[in-house]
Amino acid sequence: MTDLDPAKRAVVFAYHNVGVRCLKVLLAGGVDVALVVTHEDSADENIWFESVISLCRAEGIPYITPADARAPELLRQVSDARPDLMFSFYYRHMLPADLLAVAPAYNMHGSLLPEFRGRAPVNWAVLHGASVTGASLHEMTVKPDAGAIVSQMEVPILPDDTAFEVFGKVTVAAEQALWRVLPSLLAGTAPRLHNDLSKGGYFGGRKPEDGRIDWSRPAQQVYNLHRAVAPPYPGAFTEVGGVRYVIQRARLPGQGNLVALSLPQGLAVLDGAIVGVCGDGRMLTIAALSADGAPVTAAQLQAHLEGARA
Template identity: 30%
Template sequence: MRVIFMGTPDFAVGTLEKIIAAGHEVVLVVSQPDKQKGRGKAFQYPPVKECAIEHGIEVYQPKRIREAESVEYLRKYQPDIIVVAAFGQIVSREILEMPKYGCINVHASLLPKYRGAAPIQYAVINGDAVSGVTIQQMNEGVDTGDIILQKEVELAPDETGGSLFDRLAKTGAEACVEAMAQIAQGTAVHTPQDSALATHTGKITKEMGSIDWNTPAVEIERLIRGLNPWPSAYTRLGEKTLKVWKSHVITEDFEEEPGCIVDVTKDAILVQTKEGVLALDEVQLEGKKRMATEAFLRGYDVERGTFFKRG
């Protein structure tokens, strides 16, 4: 098939690679504009653009894909299908209706659960046992189109937002080319979503990482994993921010207020929460490198009875 591919971050790169490897003709890649990063404010290519350049595919980076100029630019490529994977812009009806087979989307959840911007992180934060990928036929709603194909992925006990991201990116790439084959062969089955079962996720913000110790330890532990690697969970130790990268739950309760450091062992800092104790196993003090708590404690004196504060 003649394919226009729309995607921007790392998550979408594997899907583009799989489509190319499957023998489809990718005639155009559409990605978000380059962004300035770092102290030097140098422009950095989106990962999907870098991939397209490596394969000699033309790249188009409109500020607004819905504008008439952008729609007409796409139309001249006469795509059979448009594949969207973490593109970052909402496409118009004109674009949805442009290709012979319409537009399909690679979404990192088992729709209708977790429509929206951050399905991967919320699967970890909410303690889901299973996540997955949905290939959906796009319509004008946000993640509301018919389901073509779904693949499940079981979450590991130590699953992080980053590890699940990588696993779902790979699964999504495989599911996408499988769905494209079904579409081309005319065997694809379109199943409408049950909107009554839909849940929604908003964008992840840095502020979400501020640990509320007046929360059960099991929920904080999931938050830490879900927001790893970005934006990360954090608290305040004295006047400095302390990021928490890894932890585990101890069901025992101490008679202390939430946020109180109830014990300091050789390799962990134990903190009372609303319910249970959280042992901090890997941390990063503001201005320092990420390290095991054992290494951190060799250079920083942490006393029992000290209270962590909200970031």
């Protein structure tokens, strides 16, 4: 890709691992990144991902961290950069119409559009038990994730994959999807595939409280919830006797895993191991459980369960 026109200028809105990897693709492709718009890390968030700011500092790329994507000052700064193209790689704010009008803009979304449009697409895909997902580069419009698709890359979701593991695959897929289409994108010959909005659907952001377990649900649904929010996300949790227990690691054994004993739904200790009994009589085997950030042993859980029932 060394023969790409180095005069092509871009403004890049980027954050997270996808932001870092896709920004590196643009640099490797000879794109002149005139400005990066990113976020300051929040002290209230578990920052387990790579830093776009660190990459900008290492590469000498100007960057800004505006609090409001609709601020007139941001529009002026982006316009002054005179971009030929704009890219959004996991930037967390919606870009308004006047900003999108500055130059053709492309967004990298973490699903196979039109599936799982909106927020937290990897987490939602795992929660819904999808067996495949990927990354989609698409034209940006005011309506989110609605523009024509220019490149996609597919990855599998294995039965025991957590959202964190799937996100790693999607990050590589995003890098590959951008690398593959970048020459034609800069040449103005990139494909434009229909993004059929009659399929799939929009999903909102997720909060830690959304990880609350309903043990009356079938075991596969409970397991999917665990996989979707397992660390480094906040985790699936349940409360017993005023204590919030968070599942750190769990597995769902095969279909023959039925509860022969009259165990109540929820956390239990069986043969010295922690399990989670679900509404269809199947159990999750829980390898690691915590409360208030500290590991909980089977003996500690058993003592608490007996005390809560007393």
